[in-house]
Amino acid sequence: MSGFIETICIIPFENIKITMIQNMSLYNEITKVKEIGSNVDVTGYSIPGKHHKPPQNIFNKQYISPHAYFTSEVLASFRGVNPSKFSSTHLVKHTKMDALKHKYNKNPSLTFWGTVREIYSIKGPKGFMYGSLITIVRQTMISSIWLSSYNTTKQVFLPHHKSGEGWFSEQYTLYQYLGLQLVAAAVVIVTTQPIDVVKSYMQSKNSHTAYKDSLSTAYKIVLEHGFSGLYKGYFPRGIKVAVAGSISASFYAYFEQLISTASSKTVFSND
Template sequence: MDIGEDQYESLGSNASMAQNAIAGAFAGIGEHCLMYPIDAYKTRVQVLHKATAVTLRNTWRGVYSVVMGAGPAHALHFATFEYCRARFATSTHDLVASGAAGACATFAHDALMTPFDVVKQRMQLASYRSVRECARKIYAAEGWAAFYISLPTTLSMSVPFQSLQFAMYDYASSLLNPSNTYDPKSHMMAGALAGAVASSITTPLDVIKTLLQTRGNATDPRIRHCSGFWEGAKLIAERHGATGFFRGFKPRVLTHMPSTAISWSVYEYFKWFLSTYQPAATATTATTTAVSSST
């Protein structure tokens, strides 16, 4: 095993917060941007009110909001996860520690990302010239509360989703890559499995979250004034029954399988990439010190 692989194995606990944050930022941007068209379709399927049809022209509308939020939010997400897992774990693949660390990371991520997600979904459903214009109109019409009304529901969905995802990823990795070395194929397969399981279980919560985040675009008074999780759930049940909570199930799973695979693959790559330069940097520093001392 070369020094890069050996260093990679311990990077999760020994890497700096900056390294984890940089890897996480690239992972978040890659994940959201590459799967954005399917996410836009999922949003239109989930809303209860009439939305604009999907066209090639508006497929990418709102993506800049994701780019602006996903980088810093995922940087905070993965850095928090690695820090908490290192503190909680008692073994290399401690599923309970991974799940708990994923929950902690989710609180940090969602607090930062939710307003950007609101703007993104509003732009997916209606025409705005820019992210700034959309945010300004939301604030003018509904106030600051509009950016965070879905946060409790988002957390109620994201905490189990991320806990399941991180635990499932660790479990799948322990089977596919027991040596814990850099292996793109196993990272991608474990990520896809984690995304499929977590997204399937949490779809009903995602439907409620979408209703709350897009209520300002609705003309229906009940939807427009829906005030929270339980009222949203009641409204969905009344109009569509139990099947209403699985609106957008297929595009959601089809989004999260590849997006989670991409996210983990990009994250693990940058962890490996950053780790390969640590030994060289250390060797250079040691050589310089030795030369200075002899001089």
Template sequence: MSSKKEKPLHSLIAGATAGAVEAFVTYPTEFVKTRSQFEGKKEGMIAIIRDTVKRQGVKGLYSGCTALMAGNSLKAGVRFVSYDQFKHMLADKENHSDSYLHLSAGLGAGMTEAILAVTPSETIKTKLIDDAKRPNPQYRGLIHGTSQIIKAEGLSGIYRGLFPVMMRQGANSAVRFTTYTTLRQYVATRMPPGQSVPSSFTFGIGAVAGLVTVYTTMPLDVIKTRMQSLTARQHYRNSFHCAYRIFTEEGVLRFWTGTTPRLVRLMLSGGIVFTVYENIIRLIGGREDP
């Protein structure tokens, strides 16, 4: 991210485009991660892929993809706009350190995107994936699935797991933006005067930010998936009860189930999102002096 302020509309356009591209490219890893976190027999990554392709073909690995692409596009747009606004609002009030600014702005951006975009799209995506592994799936796609979920559970049905999603997204964005911005500033100070950070460096820095994010926030992701599954209401009273049952019945390591596919996705995600975002912002002249 530059020291200049992003224009809100341009930031929204660049973020939304980056989010849609990232979601489509990395979706199979998200599918495998989500499947591995459901209750029941623990499934390995290869076994999930083999079973899904055997029963549904390659398109089975994209069950729920439309929901995630739509949500991810909105999520990334909201994230970048709100991050920039939080960052400059905090900078105007007090002379905070860079680390405090990025951490606080990232936390605020993550919680904002959780409420406006992530929770509904993640809930629908998770239920579609959970439904797809049944012998006779009941949802026929995004629109049908969404309408059936709302019909059966009301609007609260697509906001199930809001608390763990807010915690996860807040932590995700705080860690990711702080790591990315710190590393990018470090690289930028070592570039020749007037030369911008190359896309290859941006991709690598974004990937490192994704790696750090995965290991620090994985337990929240597992709790989120359980709370959004089709059987959540039968097993868990709330997020804390869910965490307690996982810890006492399955062990602490269960909180890191799905780490490998999520690691692959967030490393690719960090690289793709920040690279696409930076290039689109540069292309449309979306930055101005604060």
């Protein structure tokens, strides 16, 4: 129950974290474009000469940053919908939401509270809860898989361990301890990294318009990047899981030893 409540509490911060990362990436891209003296709008809001050429997919004309909010025209191109050749492209009007997206694309928020206001302005309160289900699934799998792999690996290191003894309070050599953490982290990454990648897409800035559900998002990732795309960022996340796991194991060992010591004491003893 506590794990479920913890997961619910971290979902808004996961959305804020991903938006802040994308904002920093977009800011760096915009800065780089200005430094080289280019007039390319990486957000796709204004494309030079687009009203004087036959309609075509914006993504075929130039680079559009995946870290920018997609306006209605960019979103149509992302979905593969091109304007009719009989339509007058110069009559396309940007909506109020497009103007708001352009505002934050031009000046992405780089602070925590600025990002909170940005998400609320663009997506409303529900913008903080995107990817809730897949986050709950990920957290549940991380906890269960890490504990299972940790216990299984420990059984290999300590085959004569008795069931009544504590699992986290044993004394290990340095190599055994590192082995426990690395094996547990590796198993967690192999099984949950695809879920984490899909979760990141589901909580990205364009998630509410470009990505509808987990399965279709995973399918798009595989089509665009291959199956290896589901394991992007596995190494730094593996380090994070290993460090977090070692901290958790240390706390478990401490409280396990504390409870064991307390239970061995006799209340009101004459000794």
